Structure formats: structure tokens, C-alpha cells
Amino acid sequence: MVDAIVLEDALKVVRLFLEQEQIEEAVDYIRGLHPSDAAEVLARLEPEERLPIIRRLSSEELADIVERMDEDDMAAIARQMQHERLVHVLERMEPDAAADLLGEMPDVEKATLLAEMADAGEVAPLLEYPPDTAGGIMNRVGPMLRRHMTVAEALEFLRRHYKDERELYYLYVLDRHGRLVGVVSLRSLILADPHQKIEEIMNPEVITVPADMDQEEVARLLARYDFLALPVVDEENHLLGIVTVDDVIDVLEEEATEDIYRLAQMSEHSEIFSPIRQALANRLPWLVVNLFTAFLASAVVSLFESTIARAAVLATFMPIVAGQGGNAGTQTMTIMVRSLALGELDVQDMWRALRYEVLVGLLNGLAIGLLVGLVAWVWKANPMLGVVIALAMIGNMLAAAVAGVVVPLVLKMVRVDPALASSIFVTTVTDVCGFFFFLSLGSWLLL
Amino acid sequence: MVDAIVLEDALKVVRLFLEQEQIEEAVDYIRGLHPSDAAEVLARLEPEERLPIIRRLSSEELADIVERMDEDDMAAIARQMQHERLVHVLERMEPDAAADLLGEMPDVEKATLLAEMADAGEVAPLLEYPPDTAGGIMNRVGPMLRRHMTVAEALEFLRRHYKDERELYYLYVLDRHGRLVGVVSLRSLILADPHQKIEEIMNPEVITVPADMDQEEVARLLARYDFLALPVVDEENHLLGIVTVDDVIDVLEEEATEDIYRLAQMSEHSEIFSPIRQALANRLPWLVVNLFTAFLASAVVSLFESTIARAAVLATFMPIVAGQGGNAGTQTMTIMVRSLALGELDVQDMWRALRYEVLVGLLNGLAIGLLVGLVAWVWKANPMLGVVIALAMIGNMLAAAVAGVVVPLVLKMVRVDPALASSIFVTTVTDVCGFFFFLSLGSWLLL
Structure with a gap:
């Protein structure tokens, strides 16, 4: 009986061998691992660390390891192999894994490799389908x-x-x-x-x-x-x-990761420790789009600059109204996005969802509004300030509920992934409505 | 050959029969479905709609359907059965599913049911382990x-x-x-x-x-x-x-949903269309906790009320500095939380992650800071305002990077789920730092 190895430990062992230039020992150690573990270890080594190991493994051994990697890691290893060697490894891989790897290649290289592979007939048909479809993830049929x-x-x-x-x-x-x-x-x-x-x-x-x-x-x-x-x-x-089923597990993990990253407003291709240039490409464009919508909120505040100059205490409570609305909107939106993804909700449920979430928003708004209103009254010794903030909070919670339901469902209707763009629209609505409700009530009741 | 049925359609058919009081037809239709589909349909019906159906299905048929439901749905159906009937159904369920259902029952009822079940010997041992462990999700061994x-x-x-x-x-x-x-x-x-x-x-x-x-x-x-x-x-x-593997798929889905809901700052038990009281219990406490941290940000702004009274334009740009910092911090935190969950990152990688994310934050800060600074300068015809906001943005992006890395990894170290509490700490840091950097620079350089 064996316990599963701890990958960090395996990685340390390999690095220790490499540091002492005991390459053969490192290669033997990797040969002794389950190919799934060897795949993880090779993927986590730096390219220059693994090059001597790749060179010493046989094409059979490499095929057995590489076919268990995800596409990005496969491609990284493939780039470190000479052309002829890569053909040998591809020939020895399971056809669906070989197709995945070839799918990562530029078209010209893919065609050359296919032309040289002995069993291209098993692989080529798998390349006909887009990678994120049943055809793209299928394996060949057995007996x-x-x-x-x-x-x-x-x-x-x-x-x-x-x-x-x-x-x-x-x-x-x-x-x-x-x-x-x-x-x-x-x-x-x-x-x-x-x-x-x-x-x-x-x-x-x-x-x-x-x-x-x-x-x-x-x-x-x-x-x-x-x-x-x-x-x-x-x-x-x-x-x-x-x-x-093993491919399905990978798909479900990949789709969950995609939704989590998209909800956090970054590219679904984000990966820890990717090259800095890649990290910026995955994040900066989203920040810039957010920036433009943030200017909408700023423009609303800008309308009330003279009000704020006369009652600067309003500025103190601005973060609370907008922040709470944003949080409540995110809650509603997230439950919509996840329920859509899990197939528990359909666009035709919009009215039911709207009635339900507006009621939840109203009750949340009453509770939070009352609390914030009381605190504001006591803190700033200004009862009318309490009234203004409480009313603004209730209004913004209702706006949050409507936006949280409507935005994901409308995106779904027009076939955009709701996880992709919901966050940005929902927080824009809660920022703009929050500031507008609060500052217009403030300029009416406090001045 | 058959296509998988569309659940919404099946649900409509059943409801149509029920509306016309053709209960037998509804029951026959459900009998004709794959038990997994019948489970989904029964779970989605309202309790009063499904009661006559439950009554007419045999204990074998019910066992076959109920064992494919998740725990919450199982428990809801079980509450609609009489005690003796429930015993019969439990006896006919797979032992691991029966254990899951019993695990949802109050202790007294669980003990009574077990005492009356003929094959309790297969089920009782499965109840000894906490539900979220290997023992809690295991099935009995076959031959x-x-x-x-x-x-x-x-x-x-x-x-x-x-x-x-x-x-x-x-x-x-x-x-x-x-x-x-x-x-x-x-x-x-x-x-x-x-x-x-x-x-x-x-x-x-x-x-x-x-x-x-x-x-x-x-x-x-x-x-x-x-x-x-x-x-x-x-x-x-x-x-x-x-x-x-089928239980593992459920676990992975459940854990992904849990992380998504916790990152959105709501209970992992959140479910669409749960009773309103439940929805409030799942969301309101998180909003209240957020409210307290939002008051920290307010307190910072409050320190600068006299500054804002003299330069109300600062209020206009407050949402941008804090918002962009919050977004950048959320990106970093999310990639940390997901990488920890997928086992791609470990607490011992903290320094490497910190160096990496601070660099990304600095570059994002320079890009966004420059952009916002220019817009502020042109919009408000005030170059010094541009300088203030650009510097504050760079500072807040760095704070976001540090908080985004340190908070999840420290939570992991002290064995709190990083998805559970990271959001709140990270946005508190970016709000507080953002307002402080921006308003203190503003009161120094603009007045």
C-alpha cells in the first residue's frame, strides 16, 4: 500500500539531485513516480531545470508523462523538444492527448507534425472540432x-x-x-x-x-x-x-476556475506565476474597463461638488452607501451566475427571481439602512443625516437587487457568459445609483 | 438511442398533468424518466405539488430516485413521508445515500430510524465519520x-x-x-x-x-x-x-460553489429561491460585518472633512482610487485563493508570490495612475490634482498587491478557509489605504 506522494516533497528531491549535478539520479527518481506525479513535477520545474531530464527520458516515458499534463504545460515541454523527438513522443501519446497538444501549435507546425506522424489517422479527426466541444475533448472508441x-x-x-x-x-x-x-x-x-x-x-x-x-x-x-x-x-x-469521466472532471474544474476568475474581473487564462507580461495582459484591460465605469460614478459625484463643499460630512458616508450596495448586488449576481452555470436557473425564471430578490433587497435595505442611519445620527449628532443615509441605503439595495438579477439573465439571453461581464455592470449600477440617491437626498434635506 | 431530456420540459409536463388532476399520468410519466431526471423533477416541484406523487410511488421507486438527490432535497422529501414509509425507503437505498439522508436528521429521529431499519448494520458505520471526510462520503465495498x-x-x-x-x-x-x-x-x-x-x-x-x-x-x-x-x-x-468518482464530481462541484459564494461574501449554503428567512440568514450577517469595516474607511474620510470642504473635487475622485484598488486586490486575492484550492500554491511560496504581485501591482499602478492622472488633469484643469491621484493610485495598487497575497496565505496558515474571509480584509485594506493616500496627499499638495 502506498500513500500518495506530496508533490512539494518530490519537487525538493528532484531539485536536490539537480543541484548536486546528479542528473541520472533525478531521472531515475522521476521514472519511479506515478506518471501523473511525474507530470506535475516536470511542469513545476523551471524550463532550464527540466531540459536535461527531458533529454534523458525515452520517448515512451515522455509520452506517458506528457499526456497527463494540461495543454499549457504540454506546450511548454514540447517547445523544449527537437522536432523529430516531438514526432516520436506524439506517436506514443494517446490520440486525444496528442490532439490537445497539436491544438496548441501554430498551424504550420501542426501540419508538419501531422504529416510526419505514423498514426496521424487516429489524431487528425480529433483536430476537426473546436477544443471546448464534445468533439474536442473526446477520446477514440475502444473495442x-x-x-x-x-x-x-x-x-x-x-x-x-x-x-x-x-x-x-x-x-x-x-x-x-x-x-x-x-x-x-x-x-x-x-x-x-x-x-x-x-x-x-x-x-x-x-x-x-x-x-x-x-x-x-x-x-x-x-x-x-x-x-x-x-x-x-x-x-x-x-x-x-x-x-x-476523467476528462469531465478536468472540464468542470476548468469551468469553475473560469467563472471564479471572470467574476473577479480578470481573464480566465490567469495563472499564478505566469510571465509578468501575461499577467498584465490578463488583468490590466479589465482594470481599464472598470476605470471607465468608475468615471461614471465620479461624474455623478461631480454634479454635487457644491453640496459636498457645504456638507463635507456627506463625503464621509459615500463609501458606505456605495460599498454596501455593491456587496448586496454581488451576492445576488453571484447566486444567479452560479445557478445558471449549474442548470438550476433558466432565463424564463426572471420574473420570479426579480420578485424574490427585490424582497430580499428590501429587507436587507431596511435592516442595514436602520443600522447605518442610527450610527450616523449618533456619530455626527445629526438626525437628518441618519434619515438621508437610511433612505439612500434602502434605495440602493433595491437597485442592487434589480441589477443583480437582470444583468446576468440578459447576458445569458444574448449568449454572453454571465460570469464574464456581470460584475462590472452590477457595480456600476450600485455605484451610480448609490451616489445619486445619497447626494441628491443630502442636497435636498441637509442644506 | 435517446437524447438527454430537458429538465424544464419534463417539469412542464408533470405540472400540466397535475393541473388537470391527472395524478396517475404524472406518476407514470415520472416512472418513465431516468431516476436521475426524476430526482431533479421531484426536487424542483413545490412540496404540495409532489406530495400526491410521493404517496403513489412504491418504496423501491422512491429509494431509487431519492438516493440521487443532494442532501437538502433528500431531507425535504423525507419530511413529507410518514415514519414507517421512510424506514422502508431508507432500507432500499444504497447505504451511503441512506447515511447521507440520516445525517440530515435530528439525533433522536436518526436513532429511532436506525433502530427500525432491517439493514442498519450497513449504514450505521458510515454515520461515524464527519460528512466532509473520506469516511463521510465513502460507499460500502463490493466483492x-x-x-x-x-x-x-x-x-x-x-x-x-x-x-x-x-x-x-x-x-x-x-x-x-x-x-x-x-x-x-x-x-x-x-x-x-x-x-x-x-x-x-x-x-x-x-x-x-x-x-x-x-x-x-x-x-x-x-x-x-x-x-x-x-x-x-x-x-x-x-x-x-x-x-x-461520481461522489468526487459532486464534491468538486460543491467545493467550487462554496468558494464562489464565500468569495462573494455570502454563506456557502446559499441557494436560489431558498425561503426568504434563509436567504437573509445567508446574506445579512456578511453585509453587517462589511458595514463595520466600511465604517473604518468612513472614519479615515472623516479625518479629512475640512480638506474636502475646501476642495470638494477630492470627493469626486474618491470612488476611483478606492474602487481600482479594490479591483486589483480582488484579482490578486482570487488567483491566490483558487491556486491554493487547486493545490498549485503553498504557504511556503509567500515570498515569491509577494515579489511577483508587488511587481504586477506597481506596473498596473503606473499604467492606471498615469491614465487617471491625465484624465483628472484635463477634466478639472488642475495638473496638481492629476499628480495627487496618480501617486495615490500607485500607492493603493501596491497595498492591494500586498493584501491580496498576505491575507489568503495567512488565513490558510491559521487554518481558516481563505475563500471565507479574504474578500473582506482585502477590500478593507484597499479602502482605508486608498482614501488615506489620496486625501492626505490632497490636503498636502492641493490646499
């Missing part, structure tokens, strides 16, 4: 059965022809025209009476997906039914490939 | 093999004794003391020569997890190695249960 085989014949067939099959999730049953007619789980193949026919144990109601289905939709479907794989078919129901 | 069996014997043994086994991922091999010594995949059992011994085809290096390992750590481990299940063992390596 297929016929409905009139017996279980014993099927087992014999598999043992004879697919001895070295590395990945096996379900067995698909085809008719004579190569169309999918059923699916058999490994479990039912093992547990069935050897004399039974495949058609007796197969499930004829196979849930399939088209090649152009969005990868997130495929992932949610597989998760909903607790499947280990989903078959991808064309319009005539020919089996094109399968999407497997 | 187990011995190392000296041949493949043919193993297949015969499985067919004879485990014909109706519903879930089978791997076969575990035990020694005579019941300790785990190896694992055989269904694939290798199918593809092996029938005369081979199990010990020849088993993998003796089984990666195991302890029952008290956090569920998120278990999930990441399974995902890292692309396993379909992970065995949970005690200290003597006795097999206690298995965590399966």
Missing part, C-alpha cells in the same frame, strides 16, 4: 461488440484483440451499418451468464451527445447520470468517440 | 478477491455471489487477515488470460486514503490519478469503504 455475440464470445474477442487496451469504460454495440444500438458496462459483462447474448444484457437506450455540444453541457450531463463515459455520435448515429 | 484465485475462478465467484451488484469499479484483493494487498481493474480482469492468478494481474501498489482525510483532498487525489475509486482504510490497512 466494439455485435448484438448477436454471446458474452463468452465477447470476452474471448476482447482478450484476443484488445489485450493491451489501456482505457476501457463501456463496450458499445454496433449494427451492421456501424450505427450505435446499445451499450454494455464492464460490470454487466463480468456478471452475466457466459451463454447470454450481448443484446440481452445491453442497454439499448444509450444517451448520446453530438460532437458540437459545449463541453460544459457534456460534463453536466455525465455528472447528472453518474456515467463513466458518454458516446459522441454524428447525425446518423455513428460512433465518433467517447468523452470519459 | 473482494483473494490473491491465489485464478481469473476464471474470480469471474465464476463474482457471477455466483454478486449477480445483482449495482456498482462495481475495482476489485480489491485481501490477505487472510482482511488487509488490502492489491487492486484489480475490471478492464484487466476482462482482458486477462483465464488461467492467470489474481496476484499476477493485480496492482500491489494501491493508493489509499484514511477515513479522516478531508473530502476535497480525496477528490483532488482521485482527479490527479484519473482513478474511478479510491479505497478508504484504517491504520491496519483494513478496507473500510470506497470513494467513487
Whole structure:
């Protein structure tokens, strides 16, 4: 029995060997790791640290490691290999991983590599589909059965022809025209009476997906039914490939990360310790867009400069009205965005969501407004200031509720990812409304 | 072949039947759905809508549906069943799902139900572990093999004794003391020569997890190695249960949702259309905590009221300095929180992260500061105002970078979920620093 290794420890061991110039020992240590761990360690080493290791690993070993990396890391390693070596490694990788790596390459290089690969026929079809669709993430299909085989014949067939099959999730049953007619789980193949026919144990109601289905939709479907794989078919129901549960886990993680980064207003490609130039490209444009909307809020405040000059205490409470509205709007927006992503909410629920969130906003506004109003009254010994801030708070909480519901749902309607742009619109609304409510009430009631 | 149904459509069909009081038709329609879909539909119906349906489904049918729901939905349905009926349904559910449902019950009711259940012996041990650990999410183990069996014997043994086994991922091999010594995949059992011994085809290096390992750590481990299940063992390596890939997907989704909601400063239990009282409990306390930190920012502004009274233009630019700092701090903090969650970052990387983010912050600050300074100069025809705002912006971007790195990593060190409390500390720092830098520079250079 073994415990999973701690990656940080493995990384330290490798670096220790490298520092003492014991390259062979480092390579042997990496050979001894599970390929998934070796992939993580290689990906985390600096390019110049891993170069001597890459050079010493065989093409088989490298293929086994590289196919477990994500696309960015694959591409980084590929850039460190000579052209001929890369062809050898690609030939030894699982076709879907090879396709992922080739997808990261410039078109010319991709074409050259494909032309030189011995088994390009398995990889090329996978490159036809956009990377974030069922076709883009599917793997090649393994062995297929016929409905009139017996279980014993099927087992014999598999043992004879697919001895070295590395990945096996379900067995698909085809008719004579190569169309999918059923699916058999490994479990039912093992547990069935050897004399039974495949058609007796197969499930004829196979849930399939088209090649152009969005990868997130495929992932949610597989998760909903607790499947280990989903078959991808064309319009005539020919089996094109399968999407497997391990790829689905990667998709769900990737989509969650994408939403988290987009909600925080940065590129979904953000990554810790990426080159500085990349980090700026991932963040600065979002800050600039935010800046323009912040100027809208400033413009509102600017209208009231003469009011503020006469009652500077208003400036003191400006951050509170806008800040609380922004927080409440973010809460509403986030629950909308996540529920849309998880398929728990649909655009047709807009009115129900609006009624619900406006009620929550009103109650939050009454509670927070009362509290802030009292504090303001006591702190500045000014009851009317308390009234102004309380009313402004209630108004802004209602604006926050409306914006928090409407913005994500409208973005969804016009097919923009709600996670992408909701934050910016919602906080713009709460800033502009917050300052306007507060300062106009202030200039009316306090001067 | 079938396409996956659209849940909204299924829900409409059921509601149409119910409105026309065709209860039997509604029940038959639900019986015809995949149990995962039936679970979704039942969960989305209002309690009074689903009551007649629950009454008409058999205990077997209900068990098959309820075990595919999440805990909250399970508990809601269970509350609509009479005690004896609930016992029958629990007896027919998979033990791990029954344990999840019992875990939602008050202690007294849980004990009564367990006492009345016929197969409590399978369920009770699963209730011993906290719900968010490996023990809490594990399933019971299926058939187990011995190392000296041949493949043919193993297949015969499985067919004879485990014909109706519903879930089978791997076969575990035990020694005579019941300790785990190896694992055989269904694939290798199918593809092996029938005369081979199990010990020849088993993998003796089984990666195991302890029952008290956090569920998120278990999930990441399974995902890292692309396993379909992970065995949970005690200290003597006795097999206690298995965590399966479908549960891991649920855990990863749940943890992502938790992080998204916590980053948006609301309870991780937030759910769309939960009862209003619940929604307020999930959101209002966070708004109140935020309010107290917002008063810190107000207090800073308050110090400068006399400055603002003489140069009210400062109030106009207050939202920009604080807002941009808040956005930049949120970007840094979010990348830290997500990288910590995905295991790509560790607390020992603090210095490297700090150097990196301070550099990004400085460059962002220079770019944004220059831009805002120019706009302020032109808009208000006041070059010194431009200088003040540019300097304040650079200072606040640096504060944002430091807070964005230090806050999540320190929370992680003291074992608080960084997603839980980072937002509030980071925006407090950027508000307080932003206002202080801007207003103190303003009172020095503009008056």
C-alpha cells in the first residue's frame, strides 16, 4: 500500500539531485513516480531545470508523462523538444492527448507534425472540432461488440484483440451499418451468464451527445447520470468517440476556475506565476474597463461638488452607501451566475427571481439602512443625516437587487457568459445609483 | 438511442398533468424518466405539488430516485413521508445515500430510524465519520478477491455471489487477515488470460486514503490519478469503504460553489429561491460585518472633512482610487485563493508570490495612475490634482498587491478557509489605504 506522494516533497528531491549535478539520479527518481506525479513535477520545474531530464527520458516515458499534463504545460515541454523527438513522443501519446497538444501549435507546425506522424489517422479527426466541444475533448472508441455475440464470445474477442487496451469504460454495440444500438458496462459483462447474448444484457437506450455540444453541457450531463463515459455520435448515429469521466472532471474544474476568475474581473487564462507580461495582459484591460465605469460614478459625484463643499460630512458616508450596495448586488449576481452555470436557473425564471430578490433587497435595505442611519445620527449628532443615509441605503439595495438579477439573465439571453461581464455592470449600477440617491437626498434635506 | 431530456420540459409536463388532476399520468410519466431526471423533477416541484406523487410511488421507486438527490432535497422529501414509509425507503437505498439522508436528521429521529431499519448494520458505520471526510462520503465495498484465485475462478465467484451488484469499479484483493494487498481493474480482469492468478494481474501498489482525510483532498487525489475509486482504510490497512468518482464530481462541484459564494461574501449554503428567512440568514450577517469595516474607511474620510470642504473635487475622485484598488486586490486575492484550492500554491511560496504581485501591482499602478492622472488633469484643469491621484493610485495598487497575497496565505496558515474571509480584509485594506493616500496627499499638495 502506498500513500500518495506530496508533490512539494518530490519537487525538493528532484531539485536536490539537480543541484548536486546528479542528473541520472533525478531521472531515475522521476521514472519511479506515478506518471501523473511525474507530470506535475516536470511542469513545476523551471524550463532550464527540466531540459536535461527531458533529454534523458525515452520517448515512451515522455509520452506517458506528457499526456497527463494540461495543454499549457504540454506546450511548454514540447517547445523544449527537437522536432523529430516531438514526432516520436506524439506517436506514443494517446490520440486525444496528442490532439490537445497539436491544438496548441501554430498551424504550420501542426501540419508538419501531422504529416510526419505514423498514426496521424487516429489524431487528425480529433483536430476537426473546436477544443471546448464534445468533439474536442473526446477520446477514440475502444473495442466494439455485435448484438448477436454471446458474452463468452465477447470476452474471448476482447482478450484476443484488445489485450493491451489501456482505457476501457463501456463496450458499445454496433449494427451492421456501424450505427450505435446499445451499450454494455464492464460490470454487466463480468456478471452475466457466459451463454447470454450481448443484446440481452445491453442497454439499448444509450444517451448520446453530438460532437458540437459545449463541453460544459457534456460534463453536466455525465455528472447528472453518474456515467463513466458518454458516446459522441454524428447525425446518423455513428460512433465518433467517447468523452470519459476523467476528462469531465478536468472540464468542470476548468469551468469553475473560469467563472471564479471572470467574476473577479480578470481573464480566465490567469495563472499564478505566469510571465509578468501575461499577467498584465490578463488583468490590466479589465482594470481599464472598470476605470471607465468608475468615471461614471465620479461624474455623478461631480454634479454635487457644491453640496459636498457645504456638507463635507456627506463625503464621509459615500463609501458606505456605495460599498454596501455593491456587496448586496454581488451576492445576488453571484447566486444567479452560479445557478445558471449549474442548470438550476433558466432565463424564463426572471420574473420570479426579480420578485424574490427585490424582497430580499428590501429587507436587507431596511435592516442595514436602520443600522447605518442610527450610527450616523449618533456619530455626527445629526438626525437628518441618519434619515438621508437610511433612505439612500434602502434605495440602493433595491437597485442592487434589480441589477443583480437582470444583468446576468440578459447576458445569458444574448449568449454572453454571465460570469464574464456581470460584475462590472452590477457595480456600476450600485455605484451610480448609490451616489445619486445619497447626494441628491443630502442636497435636498441637509442644506 | 435517446437524447438527454430537458429538465424544464419534463417539469412542464408533470405540472400540466397535475393541473388537470391527472395524478396517475404524472406518476407514470415520472416512472418513465431516468431516476436521475426524476430526482431533479421531484426536487424542483413545490412540496404540495409532489406530495400526491410521493404517496403513489412504491418504496423501491422512491429509494431509487431519492438516493440521487443532494442532501437538502433528500431531507425535504423525507419530511413529507410518514415514519414507517421512510424506514422502508431508507432500507432500499444504497447505504451511503441512506447515511447521507440520516445525517440530515435530528439525533433522536436518526436513532429511532436506525433502530427500525432491517439493514442498519450497513449504514450505521458510515454515520461515524464527519460528512466532509473520506469516511463521510465513502460507499460500502463490493466483492473482494483473494490473491491465489485464478481469473476464471474470480469471474465464476463474482457471477455466483454478486449477480445483482449495482456498482462495481475495482476489485480489491485481501490477505487472510482482511488487509488490502492489491487492486484489480475490471478492464484487466476482462482482458486477462483465464488461467492467470489474481496476484499476477493485480496492482500491489494501491493508493489509499484514511477515513479522516478531508473530502476535497480525496477528490483532488482521485482527479490527479484519473482513478474511478479510491479505497478508504484504517491504520491496519483494513478496507473500510470506497470513494467513487461520481461522489468526487459532486464534491468538486460543491467545493467550487462554496468558494464562489464565500468569495462573494455570502454563506456557502446559499441557494436560489431558498425561503426568504434563509436567504437573509445567508446574506445579512456578511453585509453587517462589511458595514463595520466600511465604517473604518468612513472614519479615515472623516479625518479629512475640512480638506474636502475646501476642495470638494477630492470627493469626486474618491470612488476611483478606492474602487481600482479594490479591483486589483480582488484579482490578486482570487488567483491566490483558487491556486491554493487547486493545490498549485503553498504557504511556503509567500515570498515569491509577494515579489511577483508587488511587481504586477506597481506596473498596473503606473499604467492606471498615469491614465487617471491625465484624465483628472484635463477634466478639472488642475495638473496638481492629476499628480495627487496618480501617486495615490500607485500607492493603493501596491497595498492591494500586498493584501491580496498576505491575507489568503495567512488565513490558510491559521487554518481558516481563505475563500471565507479574504474578500473582506482585502477590500478593507484597499479602502482605508486608498482614501488615506489620496486625501492626505490632497490636503498636502492641493490646499
